[in-house]
Amino acid sequence: xxxxxxxxxxxxxxxxxxxxxxxxxxxxxxxxxxxxxxxxxxxxxxxxxxxxxxxxxxxxxxxxxxxxxxxxxxxxxxxxxxxxxxxxxxxxxxxxxxxxxxxxxxxxxxxxxxxxxxxxxxxxxxxxxxxxxxxxxxxxxxxxxxxxxxxxxxxxxxxxxxxxxxxxxxxxxxxxxxxxxxxxxxxxxxxxxxxxxxxxxxxxxxxxxxxxxxxxxxxxxxxxxxxxxxxxxxxxxxxxxxxxxxxxxxxxxxxx
Numbered sequence: 001x002x003x004x005x006x007x008x009x010x011x012x013x014x015x016x017x018x019x020x021x022x023x024x025x026x027x028x029x030x031x032x033x034x035x036x037x038x039x040x041x042x043x044x045x046x047x048x049x050x051x052x053x054x055x056x057x058x059x060x061x062x063x064x065x066x067x068x069x070x071x072x073x074x075x076x077x078x079x080x081x082x083x084x085x086x087x088x089x090x091x092x093x094x095x096x097x098x099x100x101x102x103x104x105x106x107x108x109x110x111x112x113x114x115x116x117x118x119x120x121x122x123x124x125x126x127x128x129x130x131x132x133x134x135x136x137x138x139x140x141x142x143x144x145x146x147x148x149x150x151x152x153x154x155x156x157x158x159x160x161x162x163x164x165x166x167x168x169x170x171x172x173x174x175x176x177x178x179x180x181x182x183x184x185x186x187x188x189x190x191x192x193x194x195x196x197x198x199x200x201x202x203x204x205x206x207x208x209x210x211x212x213x214x215x216x217x218x219x220x221x222x223x224x225x226x227x228x229x230x231x232x233x234x235x236x237x238x239x240x241x242x243x244x245x246x247x248x249x250x251x252x253x254x255x256x
Contacts, residue, residue, distance in 0.1 A: 042068075137184075142218060
C-alpha cells in the first residue's frame with residue numbers, strides 16, 4: 001500500500017489545516033502572504049519526498065527544514081505574536097487562571113461615568129481638527145505600550161485630554177493610554193498596521209490605531225487632523241466617520 005491512512009492521520013490533517021487557516025487570516029492582505037504560500041508549497045513537496053522515500057533529496061530537505069524553522073520564527077514573529085494573542089483573547093484563559101477573581105474586581109476598560117468626558121473631548125477636538133489617538137485597555141493592560149510614553153496616571157477629564165493633544169503640547173504626538181479609568185500615559189508609540197487592504201489615504205495615526213487593535217483587545221479612538229472626523233478601531237476593524245452618539249455606544253458596549 002502506497003500510503004497507510006489511519007484515523008489519527010485524518011485528525012492530524014484537520015488540525016494542521018485549522019492552524020494554517022488561522023495563520024492565513026492573520027496575514028491576509030500583507031506581504032507575508034506570499035511567503036506563507038511559498039513555505040506551504042515547500043512543506044507539501046517535503047512531505048511527498050519523504051513519502052516516496054527519496055533518501056538523498058529527503059536528507060537535504062530535512063537539513064533545510066531544521067534551519068528553516070528558525071528562519072520562519074524570525075520572518076513571522078509578528079504574525080506568531082498575533083496568533084497567540086488571538087488565542088488568548090478568544091478563549092480568555094486569564095479568566096480561568098487569574099488571581100483577579102480572588103483578589104479584586106477587574107476594573108479594566110472604561111466605566112460609564114468616564115465615557116462622556118472622553119466622547120466630549122473627541123467631539124471638541126474634531127470640531128477644531130485636532131488629531132488624537134486614544135487607547136482604552138481591556139483585559140490586556142498594555143504596560144509595554146505605556147512604558148514607551150510619558151507616565152501620567154491622571155484622572156480623566158475633557159480639559160486634560162484636549163490639552164494633551166493640543167498641537168503645541170510636547171505630549172501631543174503618539175497615543176494616550178487609558179487603563180483602569182486613569183490616563184495612564186501619553187505620547188506612546190504604537191505598532192503600525194501593514195495590512196494592504198486599508199485605504200491608501202489613511203495616515204500613520206489611523207494605521208497605528210488599527211495596528212494596536214489587531215494585536216490586542218483594546219478599543220481605539222482616532223480623531224483625524226486632516227478632516228476632523230472621528231473613527232474607532234476594534235479587533236483590527238476600522239469604523240470611520242462616526243458621530244458622537246455612535247462613539248459613545250461603542251465605548252459603552254461590552255468587549256467580547
